[in-house]
Amino acid sequence: MILSTVYALTRRLLSLPVLLLRRDVSKEAELLVLRHENAVLRRQVPRVRYESADRLWFAALSHGIPRRRWVQVFPVTPATLLAWHRKLVAKKWDYTQRRRPGRPPTAPAVKALILRMAAENPGWGHRRIHGELTRVGHQIAASTVWNILNQAGIDPAPRRTGPTWKQFLTAQAQHIVAVDFLHVDTINLTRIYALVMLEHRSRRAHLLGITANPSGPWATQAARNFLMNTDTEGHTFLIRDRGSQFTDAFDAVFADGGLRVLKSPPQAPKANAHCERFIGTLRRELLGRTLILNEWHLRRTLTSYLEHYNGQRPHRALRQLCPSQAEAGPPCPIDIAEHRVHRKAVLGGLINEYQISS
Incomplete structure (x- = not known):
């Protein structure tokens, strides 16, 4: 009853200007309806998400409405409208898409080559590597x-560490010999040690001595005996x-x-x-396939194998020649079909050697 009375009074008050002024206020009434609808929607929706087109429309219409009325007309604050306008202006004068691309990226192959030069030449700085690339074009x-x-x-800058052991061994292979101990457990579990030497240049191997007690004085005497009978x-x-x-x-x-x-680094x-x-x-090839009885047996076995190793066994580092052939020169090419090949058993048939019959 009360609500209907209020509605009737409100309608009469709104229709009074029409009767007095005789003006068409339909547009004004439509605007009042839209404003009230916006107020109702604001109460129901906590946060409204606007798209770019909405922001453009609001920002454009803001120029036709006095700023003091923005709070009553627009669903956003004046600061938001101004921020949208600034973004529109910045986007208008943004030439990022029309900008020419900058310096092209360096090709991966060039990067790999630069890193390779730095790794293979520790003393080269960036200027030296740049010069090398310029030299090749x-x-x-x-x-x-x-x-x-x-x-x-x-x-x-050329302040990196010196050459690695691999680089050193490769560069100085012609002038290096190396020694080391190897141990062998006999059939009765007695451990025997052998001191061996290898020449990097020729891949020729030497047996310096065998003992069950490898002490410092014994190793020193074995070195003396070797140098007395070998030219270094x-x-x-x-x-x-x-x-x-x-x-x-x-x-x-x-x-x-x-x-x-x-001295090699520890471990x-x-x-x-x-x-x-x-x-x-x-x-x-030998120790893992043979049971060793004692020191005498190990000495005889290693001596026979080293004769095979130096005189018959091919080495990939020597272009598949044995050390003796690498020093004397490769053999003359032959046709295997026209020759007979003889087999020679070494170490009781543990290793076989093959030779062309004369």
Whole structure:
């Protein structure tokens, strides 16, 4: 009853200007309806999401409405309208899409080559690498080389560490000999030690001695005996590990022979990789397939195998020639179909050697 009375009074009050002023207020009434509808929607929707087109429309219409009435007309605050307008202006003058691309990225192959040069040449800085690339015809800025090295964690200046053991062994292979101990457990579980040497240049192997008690004095005497019967001319470096058997007296024997002794880092078998590989070959081809009785048996077995190793066994490092052939020259090519091939058993048939019949 009360609500209907209020509605009737409100309608009469709104129709009074029409009767008095005789004006068409339909547009004004429509605006009042839309404003009231916006107020109802604001109460029901906590947050309204506007798209770019909505923001554009509101910002454009804001120029035709006095700023003091923005709070009553627009569903957003005046600060939001101004922010939308600033974004529209910034977007109008944004030339990012029309901007020319900058410096092209460096090709992955060039980056890989720069890092490779830095790894293979520790003394080269970014200027030296830049010069090398320029020399071969590739145009690149020195600052680009610096950035590539810096991003890879490599010092662009030539202050990096010296050559690695692999680089050293490769560069000085012609002048290096290496020694190491290997152990063998006999059939009655007695451990025997053998001191062996390998020449990097020729891959020729030597047996320096065999003992059950490898002490420092014994190793020193074995070195003296070897140098008395062997010419070490052409060799400059001797690589050994840090075993207790290799004493200062042992080093002095080889120093008197003109060799500089290099100690490998602790627990770094790669520093003496060639000798370690030779010992691995001994175990795979001989010691892992033979039961050793005593020191005499081990000496005879190793002596026979080293004769095969130096005189008959091919080596990939020597282009599949044995050390004796590498020193004397490769054999003349022949047609196997026109010759007979004889087999010779070594170490009781454990290893076979093949020769062309004369």
